[in-house]
Amino acid sequence: MNWLSELKKSALTALWFMFLTFPIMVMKVSTIGSDNTTVYRWKNMVIVGIGAFFLSFVWRWMLERRDRGQSAKSAESQLKLTAQLSGFINQKHVKRPLLAALLVFVILFPFITSLYQTNIMITALIYVMLGLGLNIVVGYGGLLNLGYAAFYMVGAYTYALMFKYMNSFFIEMGWQSGVMFWIALPLAGVVAAAFGILLALPVLRLRGDYLAIVTLAFAEIMKMLATNLDKITLGPSGIPGIPRPWFFGLRMNPMNATKVIYFIIIIIVVLTIIIVKRLENSRIGRAWEAMREDEIACQSMGIDITKAKLTAFSMGAVWAGFAGVIMAAKTTVVNPNSFTVWESVIILCVVVLGGMGSIAGVIVGALIIILMPEYLRAFSEYRMLIFGIVLVLMMIFRPGGLVRKIRKVHKLEEEDA
């Protein structure tokens, strides 16, 4: 009896998880104060039991399907579908109207929706930029960077510190403080790239997993510096009052500022997409992909690995620098607590969910990860929990991500002899 043994397996799994989660999910003690009481939440146990019972069926079915290669088959057909779809979209008479419609929607968006919606969209677009930047390092280069938030922080602090030290000079000269934004933006890109090289130099010889830990350590050191150098960075409370961008003398009330920032980031995101797209098929982009596939084979083909790694890190960091400046201008305050390890992991989640190496994937990933918790409020409490599960499940069942990269295939035609 096959279904009987399946049933038994699921029942055992349910019991196991009920046992496993009992002390953490059912019992709760409060050791604060004198009354040491234990609260029992039996409801959770029932939920875990029932949930584990049914999920274990799904889990086994999915694993079996994966191992039989069926999901690979369906993924292949899906890939074909995406290829057909992109082929259809790339036709001139389809592409132009579509782009025009998208453009109209993007331009009208801040005028037809509320300030709140626009703000969320800015956040999502910041993550699109961060995702595209990290995608260069992880997706193309295959270098797992767990310290990406550090570059984001470098960007934000570039603008914040510039404001702190240069503001009086700007006022003296009779210029508006917001002009600094336009100086900080390119500067932050350069500074972040410099930090990217600074991080890349010591880790050139490291393999994947060591690299992940060192980048993580780097990010922690950077965060510690921002917290402890309180004479310069004002410590954990951060630098407040950062000016909004100057825009031809437009008065920057929150309403106008949000719209201006929205259009600035739209333009930068479009530029990012174009540049990343161009990079992908350039000499250096191909070198990155070769490096990801096999470092030694890549070296023997005459590619300079050192150069490829340094450029991957610095080119990836540039976008984080830009994103940091925009983030600082949007929130008008910068503090080290916004740049924790989990920030880096969320950006990684964007890339992994969307599809490593795929530009469209990263955009989809960022929109899902940022917009979902905003619009499904009930879900936002469990945000980080779900991101964790997403990372695990994506790796097991869909390592290519939601929108998989279509790789160019060249077929050699055999000659008839």
Add this chain to the structure above:
Amino acid sequence: MEYFLQLFLSGTTKGSIYALIALGYTMVYGIVQLINFAHGEIYMIGGFIALILGATLSQAGLSPGLVLVLSTGAAIVYSAAYGITVEKIAYKPLRKAPRLSALISAIGMSMFLQYYVLLSQTEKFLPFPSYLPSFAFLKDHTHIINSTQLIILMVTTVVMILLTLLIKFTKMGKAMRATSQDKEMAMLVGININSVISMTFVIGSATAALGGVLICSFMGQINYYIGFIAGIKAFVAAVLGGIGSIPGAVLGSFVLGWTESFGAGYISSDYEDAFAFIILILILIFRPAGLLGRKESKKV
């Protein structure tokens, strides 16, 4: 001199705790070549289980000695169970996948476990009542070493000896060594790889839980985030000593503990955590195989 001795002993205590956690990292890495990112969380869960069961049992009116034994035992059992479950869910399906996939899965698991504890318990720091005995003969020397520190040192020493015996002389230990050298060959000579891997996770998680209970008793508090930093530092210790090598992990842990302790004591306590990371970067630049590790040659 007394200050030096005090720093030395507190460094040794720290090192012992790192060693208990680093063992799990290094054993798992030796066998499946995976950084078990969720290991720090297993250690945190061990601490939480001891806290919850300990508080409940002491309400029931049991004597502190009994509470200590029971809650520590439960922490060890539960941590081992969590360790196996994490392995079955997040790592086993990825055994044939690229290493980057397994690593990302491990990060996801770590994040999941942290927020699982945060959501089902609390985000605040909870005071952790210590049930460890205090020795009368140390009463006059508590400014140098207290009873908890002494117990930590003793427990670590015993665990190290037991583990060395296990790996050197038992059949399981032999199977583990064989698996870490060559998985396929080990399979060919009839070793059940799955049970070896499960056993590795059980042992690693159990020692981590022991470390969790001891450090929480020493620090007197716990929260959901303690596993993360401790886990990273223990990993640094494992890399320092040469990952995959058990004596290396112990040596690395002590070196790290002393560096932190002296660094914080003589240089600046603001950057206590930074010393670990700086050491990590230095060791990876100058001696990537670690202090006691063997150099690995790469094959194409």
